[in-house]
Amino acid sequence: QEEVHDAGLALGLSLGGGGGGGGDGPSSAHRSSNSGRLTLWEAEPSLTLSMPDDTTMTGTASGGVSSMSVGGAVKRERADEADLGEMVSSTAVGAEEDDDGSTRKKLRLTKEQSALLEDRFKEHSTLNPKQKVALAKQLNLRPRQVEVWFQNRRARTKLKQTEVDCEFLKRCCETLTEENRRLQRELQELRTIKAPPAPFYMQLPAATLTICPSCERLGGTAATAAGKVDPDRPKAATHHFFNPFTHSAAC
DNA sequence: AACTGACCGGATGTTACATCA
């Protein structure tokens, strides 16, 4: 039955009850996670119809536990994946017992395992299937464990980064709030200064407003001709209008 | 309490196959 099942999967055939139904009980599909499939980074055209290392496809089903979503669309292999029956870490400790399937397995990675995983994560936060299998072999772990470790690591790294970003934004917000308060106070002070009555020149037509009350210089052509005004500036900007707030910054 | 390995459910993308015009 295993052979038929695996062969069917290797050829991409869907067996009646396969996949979903076959997911119940100890899984017979002890395949590498990407076996029989051509992925983008595996540019090997023959992979779609061939199963590399077919001899490993008959791995033991001992300890195999599989889970399946309600809809049956997704089946996960919690059990050993291809030829990994012996890959359970001999150094890791944890609840290996799975008497009724309800106890959650949990091991503790060794320092060496963690260090190597961290190193690889620093290089790349994701692994392709080949890298995953190779790393699992190197660590004496199941590929699934390596995969889960990377998933958790990504999630927790993202969480930490989110916290850092949140803290940064919080400080930005505080800074801006304080700045806003300061500017509001400044504005309030400026507004409370008794504004002088509008000078007579403010009531005159714009064409006549050519004298700056602050410096008493003529604006327009006269000032420009005197070399007091940047000739590149627009002509309108060369007029010396009185600004009660800035005391005529134009001067 | 914090950390962390494992799991679940949903989403998404890929591939093979079946069907139909």
Next chain:
DNA sequence: ACTGATGTAACATCCGGTCAG
């Protein structure tokens, strides 16, 4: 009979959330 488009099933992988040691 052949072909391209489309739908479906199976699967892998990822993520967010959660459980539990």
